[in-house]
Amino acid sequence: MVMKRDYPGLVLLALSDMAILVALVMVFAYAPREATMGDVQRIFYFHVASAWVGFFAFFVTFVAGIGYLARRTRRWDIWALSSEEIGLTFITMAVLTGSLWARKAWGTFWTWEPRLTITAVQLLVYIAYGMLRTAIVEPERKARFAAVYGCVAFVTVPLSWFAIRWWRTIHPDIMAGGDMAVTPRMAHTLFVSLGAFTLLYFALLRQRMRLEWAADTLARLREQIEGDDR
Amino acid sequence: MTEMSLYLIIAYAVFWGLTFVLVLSMWVRQGRLEREIQALSALLEERSR
Numbered sequence: 580m581v582m583k584r585d586y587p588g589l590v591l592l593a594l595s596d597m598a599i600l601v602a603l604v605m606v607f608a609y610a611p612r613e614a615t616m617g618d619v620q621r622i623f624y625f626h627v628a629s630a631w632v633g634f635f636a637f638f639v640t641f642v643a644g645i646g647y648l649a650r651r652t653r654r655w656d657i658w659a660l661s662s663e664e665i666g667l668t669f670i671t672m673a674v675l676t677g678s679l680w681a682r683k684a685w686g687t688f689w690t691w692e693p694r695l696t697i698t699a700v701q702l703l704v705y706i707a708y709g710m711l712r713t714a715i716v717e718p719e720r721k722a723r724f725a726a727v728y729g730c731v732a733f734v735t736v737p738l739s740w741f742a743i744r745w746w747r748t749i750h751p752d753i754m755a756g757g758d759m760a761v762t763p764r765m766a767h768t769l770f771v772s773l774g775a776f777t778l779l780y781f782a783l784l785r786q787r788m789r790l791e792w793a794a795d796t797l798a799r800l801r802e803q804i805e806g807d808d809r
Numbered sequence: 810m811t812e813m814s815l816y817l818i819i820a821y822a823v824f825w826g827l828t829f830v831l832v833l834s835m836w837v838r839q840g841r842l843e844r845e846i847q848a849l850s851a852l853l854e855e856r857s858r
Contacts, residue, residue: 622820629824668831675827676820683816779828786835793842800849807856 585789591782598775602628602768610768614760622680624768628776630673634736636666636780637705641733644726653795656722659729660712661787665780667705674698685749693742694750701735708732 606624613620643658677695678688689695711728715721743750761769 618814619816621817625821625824665831668827672824672827675823679816679820679823783831783835786832786839790835790839790842793839793846797842797846797849800846800853803853804849807853 585785588782588785588789591778591785595775595778595782598771598778602772602775605768605771610765611762613765616683619680619683622676624772625776626673626676626680627769628772629669629676631773632776632780633666633670633673634740635777636662636669636784637733637736639784640666640708640729641736644729644733647722647726648730651719651723653722656725657788657791659726661784661791663705663708663729664787665783667702667709669776669780670698670702670705674702690749692748692750693746694739694748697735697739697742701732701739704732704735 602624606621610621610624612618639662640659643655643662647655647659681690682688708725708728712721712725715724742748
């Protein structure tokens with residue numbers, strides 16, 4: 580049995596790579612230098628895009644969790660776990676790039692204000708998702724527990740989103756404008772970055788799901804061989 | 810190099826670094842799984858002859 584080349588997946592990867600390159604060119608050559616923060620503000624485009632992909636990935640895990648609980652099919656579980664892994668990577672990216680930006684904007688890498696505190700909790704909650712999956716051996720039980728956990732963990736996403744509106748916080752709200760004036764060129768660059776990161780998410784998700792299908796194929800072959808040996 | 814541009818470079822290096830680690834880990838896992846699938850498929854084919 581030879582695994583087929585995934586040509587649509589490769590095309591998606593190539594497209595997302597090109598989109599990221601376009602976004603990079605816009606970040607450094609098209610977007611203007613921000614008056615107050617200077618060049619360090621250019622972190623903003625990929626920081627916001629990473630956070631967006633993280634939130635979206637956790638939303639997919641939430642929907643796939645509900646799908647699994649309703650249908651009990653492996654496909655939904657694969658969606659959930661693949662998306663969670665990518666979401667965790669992108670939220671980590673958002674935290675690290677955000678802290679570098681904060682060093683210039685707030686004079687510190689980290690402060691325990693509401694948005695950052697909730698993001699730290701969110702990071703730990705989704706690390707625990709992976710630990711939960713590793714701890715349970717029986718596949719059906721693992722998928723069921725992970726689906727419920729993935730749905731509950733999603734609470735951290737709206738909490739993080741609304742934290743800057745509900746509580747007093749120093750984190751800027753790009754929707755409301757705030758301290759940083761977003762010019763049209765900045766907005767174009769941000770939207771291209773968001774689109775490029777979303778494409779990258781789907782390209783990575785497809786590859787991560789293929790990995791899980793391959794693991795299932797391997798498990799079936801092992802069972803077949805063990806059955807023959809008995 | 811100013812402190813500001815250093816932060817900017819580190820931030821973009823973090824993005825590339827983490828993306829690279831994620832893609833590399835998937836690639837390594839995929840390669841290992843494909844090798845095992847091929848080995849077991851060959852074993853099954855041999856037994857069926």
